[in-house]
Amino acid sequence: MLTLARGIGLRLVQAFGLLLAVIVLNFILIQIAPGDVALTLAGEQGSGSPEFLAAVRARFGLDQPLLVQLFRYVWNVLQFDLGHSYYWERPVMDLIQEKLFSTVLLAGTALAFAMTIGVILGVFTARRPESPASHGVTFLSLVGYALPVFWTAIMLLVVFVAKLDLFPIGGMEDPRFEGGTIAHIVDVAYHLVLPAFTLGVIYLAYYSRLARASMLDVLESDYIRTARAKGVDERSVVYRHALRNALIPVVTIAGLQFGALFSGAVLVETVFSWPGMGRLAYEAIIRQDTPLMMGLLIVSAALVIVANLLTDVVYRMIDPRIRVGGK
Amino acid sequence: MTETGVAPEAVEASGRGGWAMFLRNKAAVVGLIVFTGIVLMNLFGPTLYGVDSDAMVARPFSGPGEGTAPLLGTDYLGRDVLAGVLGGGRTTLVVGAVAAAMSISIGLVIGSLAGFYGRWVDSMFMRLTELFQTLPTLLFAMVLLTLMGPSSRTVALSIGLVSWPAAARLTRAEFLKIRELEYVKASRAIGAGDLRIMLRTILPNAMPPLIVATALTVGLAILFEAGISFLGLGDNRVVSWGSMIGKNQGFILEAWWTVTFPGIAIFLTVLSISMMGDGIQDAFNPKLRGR
Numbered sequence: 001m002l003t004l005a006r007g008i009g010l011r012l013v014q015a016f017g018l019l020l021a022v023i024v025l026n027f028i029l030i031q032i033a034p035g036d037v038a039l040t041l042a043g044e045q046g047s048g049s050p051e052f053l054a055a056v057r058a059r060f061g062l063d064q065p066l067l068v069q070l071f072r073y074v075w076n077v078l079q080f081d082l083g084h085s086y087y088w089e090r091p092v093m094d095l096i097q098e099k100l101f102s103t104v105l106l107a108g109t110a111l112a113f114a115m116t117i118g119v120i121l122g123v124f125t126a127r128r129p130e131s132p133a134s135h136g137v138t139f140l141s142l143v144g145y146a147l148p149v150f151w152t153a154i155m156l157l158v159v160f161v162a163k164l165d166l167f168p169i170g171g172m173e174d175p176r177f178e179g180g181t182i183a184h185i186v187d188v189a190y191h192l193v194l195p196a197f198t199l200g201v202i203y204l205a206y207y208s209r210l211a212r213a214s215m216l217d218v219l220e221s222d223y224i225r226t227a228r229a230k231g232v233d234e235r236s237v238v239y240r241h242a243l244r245n246a247l248i249p250v251v252t253i254a255g256l257q258f259g260a261l262f263s264g265a266v267l268v269e270t271v272f273s274w275p276g277m278g279r280l281a282y283e284a285i286i287r288q289d290t291p292l293m294m295g296l297l298i299v300s301a302a303l304v305i306v307a308n309l310l311t312d313v314v315y316r317m318i319d320p321r322i323r324v325g326g327k
Numbered sequence: 328m329t330e331t332g333v334a335p336e337a338v339e340a341s342g343r344g345g346w347a348m349f350l351r352n353k354a355a356v357v358g359l360i361v362f363t364g365i366v367l368m369n370l371f372g373p374t375l376y377g378v379d380s381d382a383m384v385a386r387p388f389s390g391p392g393e394g395t396a397p398l399l400g401t402d403y404l405g406r407d408v409l410a411g412v413l414g415g416g417r418t419t420l421v422v423g424a425v426a427a428a429m430s431i432s433i434g435l436v437i438g439s440l441a442g443f444y445g446r447w448v449d450s451m452f453m454r455l456t457e458l459f460q461t462l463p464t465l466l467f468a469m470v471l472l473t474l475m476g477p478s479s480r481t482v483a484l485s486i487g488l489v490s491w492p493a494a495a496r497l498t499r500a501e502f503l504k505i506r507e508l509e510y511v512k513a514s515r516a517i518g519a520g521d522l523r524i525m526l527r528t529i530l531p532n533a534m535p536p537l538i539v540a541t542a543l544t545v546g547l548a549i550l551f552e553a554g555i556s557f558l559g560l561g562d563n564r565v566v567s568w569g570s571m572i573g574k575n576q577g578f579i580l581e582a583w584w585t586v587t588f589p590g591i592a593i594f595l596t597v598l599s600i601s602m603m604g605d606g607i608q609d610a611f612n613p614k615l616r617g618r
Contacts, residue, residue, distance in 0.1 A: 017454075018454075018457060018458060018461055021454070021458045022458065022461060022462065025458065025462075029470065029471075029474060032474070139354075142598060142601050142602065142605070143598065145546070145597070145601060146546065146550075146594050146595075146597035146598035146601055147594055148550055148553050148554065148557075148569075148572075148590060148593045148594065148597075149550075149554070150553075150554060150557045150572065150573075151557075151572055151586070151589075151590035151593065151594070154572065154576055154579055154586050154590070155586075155587070155590065157579065158579050158580075158583050158586075158587075162579070162580050162583075256460065259460065259461060259462065259463040259464065260463070260464065262463035262465070262466060263463045263464050263465030263466065263554075264465075266465050266466065266469075266558075267465070267554055267557070267558070270558065271576065281466055281469065282558060285469050285472075285473055285558075285560065286559075288473065290473060293466075293469065293470055293473060294470065296466060297462060297463075297466050297467060297470055300462075300463050300466055301461045301462050301463070304461050304462075304463065305461055308461075
């Protein structure tokens, strides 16, 4: 238990270092961007009034040496001051905070869906690797990987909204909605089905293949042979001995995929008008709202870091062999 | 042969035996044929078909096979969808290939140095890799594009700059594994320098997984480019599959075909590349077949 706590403590320190590196990288990007840094921070067009630019210069200390600017920037960001959105004329942090939950909800649902179904499919087909169902899953994973996510989204809209009229065309809730909390949750869930499914399909393809390969590896290992030789019944071999070990790579990869999930969310949210960080990012870039864009990059990276930390904790709990310092 | 220290099995697999194995894999052959077809279509299709993909040829939103409408219908400006589909992959394929080449090259350099030298070189490069892996690729590429301005060149550059960590990790893992093998020690014993050992002894033996990774990277880069064009962040002067979908997505309720066909083109391109990648994997490593 102590080593577990120490291991997690060490990871926390590393995560903070990574966050600092992300902020410094952002600072460098702003510096090497063509044009006046004050203008970049203020937003490329408009709002270029001398008073406003002077205020920006003072706040970010642009008249100071570069190193002082860097420390000031890092300090501001660590206090959740990500600057001011030129288009919305509001603090970037406020804008992101409003959209944070919907994106985490969308990405989390998609990931949970992909992992659950993916692992079930993978384990199921690994038991009979040469069966048609098994080859089918392999092929489907190729198909899922090759689908452009924004196109899948539009095609699902055409079929399930335009033709069959089964789901709402977009958004996160019915604007005319009135009712209690439970009914509200149901309404959001109803709006969530198509976007989460679209985003999940790519990862479903990925996890089913990964779970299958991992399960095949484990089923060939010595300790499974030993378990079988001892006469442990097949169900117990598969679900108690093998599955736990086969899940380790799946969990590891899931943590690494969280960043990719964000990228997918930009496209899916744009098509389904899902009011999240991805759509905010798209609007920010169309309006050349640099501070908002940079803020989104930092916050999404911070979320990825948190997700990786959580994965690490889960990983340590599944695999008791992992100890801090060990590989 | 013995001088370069390449293991005999590796030569076998990357030589004729591998090609024969590849050809025995039906899916891989289908992938190769489809992909070649798509490349030829983009090279010669527009000339043979002879319709300008930017020209208004019929009433907007004419459905496929509707009266005098072109084969795949027209879009919201009355432009021929087929003309767009035939040549719309040119930018996508070139940008995808250049971006993938960049991403693999960066990954190869960083991964091989980290894996070969270990210690502080390894931890420095791995921290850098972690940093790049933390930033969501599309958001990162979008930021780079705003800073550099949109053009096919900057799109390729930004995709390459954000997507190398996977290749770096894979290369590092292979180098870590191979550098401990007997023939690397032998190579060092006869006095080979670091660069020689990296390039002529380790790299050839690390090739099989790297080639498979390259196929995956090209597929991902193509999807990436399509996504950027879809969002309208690429070069807006060229017609590409992604931008066709992006520009027509507002009208899908009236005209599904304007979005459907370019999407199928992207899908088939990436699918055929993945199928070839799978075939290469089987050819190099029969033990992993079907995984």
